[in-house]
Amino acid sequence: MAVLILLKEQGxxxxxxxxxxxxxxxxxxxxxxxxxxxDDLFPDHAHILREDDAYVVASLGRxxxxxxxxxxxxxxxLREGDVLEFGETRLGFALHDSVNADEPRGVxxxxxxxxxxxxxxxxEKLLRSRELGGLLTTLMDKVVELTRADRGFxxxxxxxxxxxxxxxxxxxxxxxxxxxxxSDSIIAKVVREQQPVIVSDAVxxxxxxxxxxxxxxxLLSVMCVPLTExxxxxxxxxxxxxxxxNLFEPHMLEVVTVFAAQASLLIRNAMLLDNLRTNNxxxxxxLEEKRFGEIVGTSERMQDVFRKIRKVAPTDVSVLITxxxxxxxxxxxxxxxxxxxxxxKAFIVVNCGAIPENLLESELFGHVRGAFTGAVQTRDGRFxxxxxxxLFLDEIGEMPVSLQVKLLRALQEKVVTKVGDTKPEAVxxxxxxxxxxHLEDEIKRGGxxxxxxxxxxxxxxxxxxxxxxxxDLMLIARYFLRRYTEEYTSKxxxxxxxxxxxxxxxxxxxxxxxxxxxxxxxxxxxERVQLAPEDMELSDADLAPVVPLxxxxxxxxxxxxxxxxxxxxxxxxxxxxxxxxxPRTIFRHLEREDGEAPSx
Numbered sequence: 001m002a003v004l005i006l007l008k009e010q011g012x013x014x015x016x017x018x019x020x021x022x023x024x025x026x027x028x029x030x031x032x033x034x035x036x037x038x039d040d041l042f043p044d045h046a047h048i049l050r051e052d053d054a055y056v057v058a059s060l061g062r063x064x065x066x067x068x069x070x071x072x073x074x075x076x077x078l079r080e081g082d083v084l085e086f087g088e089t090r091l092g093f094a095l096h097d098s099v100n101a102d103e104p105r106g107v108x109x110x111x112x113x114x115x116x117x118x119x120x121x122x123x124e125k126l127l128r129s130r131e132l133g134g135l136l137t138t139l140m141d142k143v144v145e146l147t148r149a150d151r152g153f154x155x156x157x158x159x160x161x162x163x164x165x166x167x168x169x170x171x172x173x174x175x176x177x178x179x180x181x182x183s184d185s186i187i188a189k190v191v192r193e194q195q196p197v198i199v200s201d202a203v204x205x206x207x208x209x210x211x212x213x214x215x216x217x218x219l220l221s222v223m224c225v226p227l228t229e230x231x232x233x234x235x236x237x238x239x240x241x242x243x244x245x246n247l248f249e250p251h252m253l254e255v256v257t258v259f260a261a262q263a264s265l266l267i268r269n270a271m272l273l274d275n276l277r278t279n280n281x282x283x284x285x286x287l288e289e290k291r292f293g294e295i296v297g298t299s300e301r302m303q304d305v306f307r308k309i310r311k312v313a314p315t316d317v318s319v320l321i322t323x324x325x326x327x328x329x330x331x332x333x334x335x336x337x338x339x340x341x342x343x344x345k346a347f348i349v350v351n352c353g354a355i356p357e358n359l360l361e362s363e364l365f366g367h368v369r370g371a372f373t374g375a376v377q378t379r380d381g382r383f384x385x386x387x388x389x390x391l392f393l394d395e396i397g398e399m400p401v402s403l404q405v406k407l408l409r410a411l412q413e414k415v416v417t418k419v420g421d422t423k424p425e426a427v428x429x430x431x432x433x434x435x436x437x438h439l440e441d442e443i444k445r446g447g448x449x450x451x452x453x454x455x456x457x458x459x460x461x462x463x464x465x466x467x468x469x470x471x472d473l474m475l476i477a478r479y480f481l482r483r484y485t486e487e488y489t490s491k492x493x494x495x496x497x498x499x500x501x502x503x504x505x506x507x508x509x510x511x512x513x514x515x516x517x518x519x520x521x522x523x524x525x526x527e528r529v530q531l532a533p534e535d536m537e538l539s540d541a542d543l544a545p546v547v548p549l550x551x552x553x554x555x556x557x558x559x560x561x562x563x564x565x566x567x568x569x570x571x572x573x574x575x576x577x578x579x580x581x582x583p584r585t586i587f588r589h590l591e592r593e594d595g596e597a598p599s600x
Contacts, residue, residue: 002019002095003017003094004024004048004092004093005093005094006091019055021050021148022049022148024047026048027043027044027045029043036087037087040063040087041064041087045064046058046060054078055093057075058074058075059073066085068083078093078095080093136165136166139154140154140167141168143237143256143259144169146256147252149239149240150169150240151167151168151169152167152168152237152240153166153240154167154238155182155187155236155238156227157234157497183219187224187236189207191233191497194226195226196224196225197222198223199219199221200248201221220242222240222241223237223253223256225260226260227264229530232532234530292306292335293335293339295328295331295335296479297472297475299469301469305332305462309336309461312336313340315340316430318458318459319333319431319432319458319460319461320434320453320457320458320459321461322435323436323463323464323465325511326510327463327466329394330349330394330434332463333390333394333434334392336432337430337432340390340430342430346390348390349394350363350364350382351395352393352396352398352399357400360403361406362375362419364383365416366378366379366381366384366416366419367418367419367420367421368418369420370420383416383427384425386429387427387428388428388429389429390432393433395434395436396456397442404452405449408451411431411456414429415427440453440565457569462566466511466515473508476512477519480515480516481494481495484520484524488524490524494529496531496533499531499533499536502533502539502540503538518538521537561579562593564578564579565586572587572590
């Protein structure tokens with residue numbers, strides 16, 4: 001290792017200063033690596049730069065001369081035996097130190113004690129720091145300095161993707177690097193195995209030399225160390241050089257690994273504190289920008305739903321909302337009510353599938369005293385309660401046919417008659433209905449009246465399943481996470497990378513309701529700050545099996561035709577026109593659907 005030797009009048013002294021850093025600061029500043037004294041010297045007077053295997057001394061500005069071998073210089077490459085003069089201080093340069101016994105302990109990075117001292121010193125800085133950005137920058141400057149890397153990167157997992165949070169050069173300057181400037185194959189190995197990696201000569205390494213990122217980036221030496229907390233990977237430290245091979249040695253990996261382990265907990269805590277300060281405001285702002293009333297969504301299919309709501313809400317026409325169980329049909333109904341002239345009036349919900357058939361008529365229209373056993377007093381029904389407001393008939397497909405006739409009359413004539421009474425009562429209500437059934441199929445089977453269907457379905461709104469809403473999934477998941485962590489005062493702050501991957505791939509047959517229940521339970525039961533797949537009750541076994549391509553095409557076509565049919569309220573001619581096919585194609589599709597339906 002190259003050294004500077006403090007020269008005294010009698011000759012070489014025994015004080016030797018190893019040049020283990022990429023940049024060695026020389027000046028009158030007490031914190032300088034080499035402190036010098038004398039007139040006309042500055043706190044930061046000069047630097048000695050390590051360039052590959054050579055060393056260059058350079059002045060830091062006008063009026064800051066350096067004297068090498070008796071000549072004033074601005075920048076010069078040092079050679080064995082050169083003498084540098086800074087005021088009263090004379091320094092000899094040796095490319096290789098021959099007096100190892102006299103070398104002061106604790107400054108050679110090969111000495112593990114030095115590395116551990118740096119860990120302790122950095123920990124103290126972290127404990128005093130309250131600002132996350134400065135803390136992370138300090139971390140990377142220290143690691144780059146320790147390892148003599150050309151560049152260092154702190155990469156953290158955020159919002160389902162890897163992002164460079166800090167990129168630093170050897171001169172403590174910022175680097176405008178992006179994630180594509182790092183070797184994805186090396187990162188993938190560290191993420192997969194969660195173990196640190198040293199690559200001494202990447203372009204000739206048997207495992208990585210075929211990697212496009214290694215070749216394109218001309219990488220030589222790489223060190224990559226994971227950052228974990230409670231067994232969960234949340235980031236990594238990536239150090240690299242495209243100038244020197246074998247820059248990183250195993251002993252240095254041990255030091256950096258200890259450094260990373262110590263820093264992980266402190267950084268994680270600092271990140272959580274920082275998130276507490278910023279996440280609430282940011283999430284509220286994002287949700288305000290991406291929500292429609294109480295509904296969260298940015299996908300194109302949901303934007304189409306929002307456009308329909310805006311148009312239909314101010315009118316008084318009946319609306320039929322269709323979609324799978326758990327897609328949020330009641331939220332849509334409430335939003336229609338809130339955007340109508342009936343806002344502020346009653347919004348009454350009737351679950352037609354949850355009330356026994358013999359009680360449903362009384363629930364809807366009311367009853368008089370003595371109308372049936374147990375009718376001890378006259379009571380209004382849901383129609384009367386919703387007067388001047390909105391009546392939401394959920395699971396309308398479960399309503400008995402016998403009661404559908406009376407409902408149709410109430411909608412047509414805007415009057416209802418209590419059970420056991422003969423006097424009709426006028427009501428002013430708006431009807432919004434919802435179902436997870438295909439009512440057109442129910443009509444064919446005689447389970448639903450066609451005239452009632454058209455009375456309810458003046459405007460139809462179809463809600464897409466969660467699996468077809470793209471990035472809405474994680475937006476809704478983060479909304480529920482924030483809601484329940486606040487409600488239950490939980491320490492949970494996010495989802496692990498593995499959880500995000502499985503959540504995006506899972507089918508979610510129960511849609512938003514299932515997602516909400518999973519997150520609610522996980523927040524209550526989790527013992528980590530990131531929800532793991534097991535907290536969300538997710539695993540690879542839950543993912544849909546891979547089917548042959550031909551089968552996938554057929555399934556997609558079938559579902560797509562059904563979706564467009566539902567969108568067009570069963571109009572076969574319009575569906576054929578929208579899809580650009582012959583109407584006979586739609587008729588044959590429906591015949592196949594009828595043929596596959598189970599017989600009753």
